[in-house]
Amino acid sequence: MFQDRLQALLVPALQAAFSELFNHALDARSVGFQATRPEFEGDVTINVFPFLKQSGKGPEQTAQAIGEHLKAKVPIVERFNVMKGFLNIVIADSYWFGFLQEAATQDILEFPPTGKRVMVEYASPNTNKPLHLGHLRNIFLGYSVSRILKSAGHEVIKVQVINDRGIHICKSMLAWQKFGKGETPDSAGVKGDKLVGKYYVEFDKAYKAEIEALVIGGRSKEDAEKEAPIMLEAQEMLLKWEANDPDVRTLWEKMNGWVYEGFEATYKRAGVDFDKNYYESQTYVLGKNDVLEGLKKGVFYEKDGAVWVDNTKEGLDEKVLLRRDGTSVYMTQDIGTAIKRFEEYPGLSKLIYTVGNEQDYHFKVLFIILKKLGFAWADELFHLSYGMVDLPTGKMKSREGTVVDADDLIEEVVSEARKTGEQLSKLDDISEAEKAELFETIGLAALKYYLLKVDPKKRMLFDPAASIDLQGHTGPFIQYTYARINSLLRKAGTMAQWMHDPKSAWPLLPEERAVIKLLHQFPTVLDEAATKLEPSAIANHSYELVKAYNSFYQAIPVMKEEDAAKREFRIALSATVASVTRKAMWCLGIEVPERM
C-alpha cells in the first residue's frame, strides 16, 4: 500500500534518528503519522509528545532535532516546520509525481490475490412478503462488502438464504386457497412476491376477525389467538407440508415460484446477484445430528427431555437446541448449515453473516456453540451486524403498514433522477432508451450511496427527501464528477501519455497536491474497509476525493493550460481520479455514467 510505502520510507529513518540523537530504540508501532492539518504547511505530521520521555528534551527541541535529521537523511523529506510538539514534514513533489505515475497506470484499488476464500451471506428473505427498505440496506451492504473483499484480493462467494418454509408461507397459501379465486401474478398483473404478500395480509385480516368474534363470544384474547380456526388450519397445513402432502407441496412450489420471480426482478433492478442460494426447506433438517453428537461428547446436556447448551460461563444463558419432541429450533439449523458450508467449500477461511443487529445474541450463541463443538473455523465466523433503518415517522412496522416497499422506493428515486435530469436538459441529444438507463443509474446511486455512507453498525434514519437528493454528499454528486472528467477526457482526445520526468518537473499546485494525496490514501482506506467490513469508509473517502477534484477543476485550467507538459499532467491526474472513482463506486455496487 502506498500509505505504507511512505511510512516504510519514514519509519526506519525516524528510528535511526532516535537512536542517534537520543540513544534510544524506538518501537515502530509507537509511531503515529497523521495527515497535516490544512492550516499548516506539510504533508505528514509526527506528534513528538510520546517521545519526550526518551528524548529528555522539550517538544520543540525534540521535533526540531528529528526534523533536521530526517531532512538530512531522507531524500523525499523536502523541508519541515515545528508547531509545538508537531513536526510537519513536506514530502518532495517528486514523490507525489512518482506516485501519480503509478496510479495512472495501474489499479491502486486492486490488491494482489490473497488465496483466501470468503463466503458472504447477505440476504435471508421470507417468501411470504416482498422486500422492503430494511432488506435493501442488508443487500447493498453485503454486496458492497463482497466487492470490497474481492478488490482486497479475496475470492468471494455470495450467498443468500431463502426462508421458504414455515408457518408464514402456509398463511399466504391458505389465504390464497380460501380467497384467491385462482388469481395469479399474470391475471392480477402484479409481481409474484406482491401477490403472495397480499394474501399474507388477507390471512392476517381474517385471523383478526376470527379472534374478535371469539372474544365477543366470551373467550380470552390469548385463547382466541390459539383457537382461531384459520390459524389451526394453517398449522395443519404446515404439518401436511412436513408430511410431504402432494397438494400442499404443489401449491407451495407454485406460490414460492411466484415469489422467486418477484425477488429476482427486484435483485436485478437493484444490481445485485448471488453465487448460491440456500433454501431453508433443504437445510432445516440439518444440525440435528450435530447436536446429538455434541450431546454424546458432553458438550450439551439433557433436561426435561430436551437438549440444552449452557453458556452461562460465557455470560450468556442456557438455550434449547432440540425440543422435547426431538424437533429442531432455528439455532439447530444454523449449526448444521454452517457445518455444511465449510464441507461444501473446502478451504473456506471466513464466513460473514450480514444480518440485522436484532440477532446479535443469536450469532453470539451460534459461534460459541460451534466453537464448543470443536470446529477450528469457528473463530472465522463473523456477524456483520447492521442497525435498523428508521423512518421520520418512527419504526417500520409491517403490521401498521409503515413499511417502505423496495420496488416502490427504487421507482421513486429513479423518477426523481429523471425529473432533475430533464430539468437540466443537458441530454437532449441522446435516445430515450439511453436516458432511461442513465436515470436508472443515477437514481440507484442516490439510494445506494445514501444507505452505504453511514457506518453499518449504526441505526440510521431514512429520510425519503434526503435519499433522493442529488446534490452535496450524495452518489449522484460523485457520478457527476466522473461524468465531468469524462467530458474533459473526450475533449482531450486520444490521451497523450504523461510521463513524470524529474528533470523537467515544476512545483505542484496546492489543489493538485490535495487531490494526489487523497488518491494516495485510498488504498489504505480500502484495506481498512476490507478489514472492518465498512463500505462507509470507501463512500466517505470517495466523496473527499471528488470534492477536492472539483475544487481543483474550478480553480485550475486543464485543457486551457498552455504548457503542454502541465496540461498532460493535469489530464493524467483527472483520468486517474476518474478511474479510481469508478473502481471505488464499483466497490459500493454503484455504476458511473459516461455523461450526465
Next chain:
RNA sequence: GGUCCCGUAGCUCAGCUGGAUAGAGCAUCAGCCUUCUAAGCUGACGGUCGUUGGUUCGAAUCCAACCGGGAUCGCCA
C-alpha cells in the same frame, strides 16, 4: 431486571488504535456561468461532543456512574 448498542451544529452524518482552533452535507444568508458539464465552486452563520467524575502533559475518543433512546433475553423464526 440481566446483557449489548447508541447519544457530536436546527436536521442527517464523519471524526473514536488519546494529540494542534471538533469536520462535512442539508437548511439559512452572500458571492461566482461570453473559458474545460453550475447535479459545480467560494464564503458566512451555526457546537458546554448527553451529564458528572476519573486516568493523562493532553479526552469527542479510554474507564466508572448516572440520564435519555434502542435491541435482546421463547421447547418462535
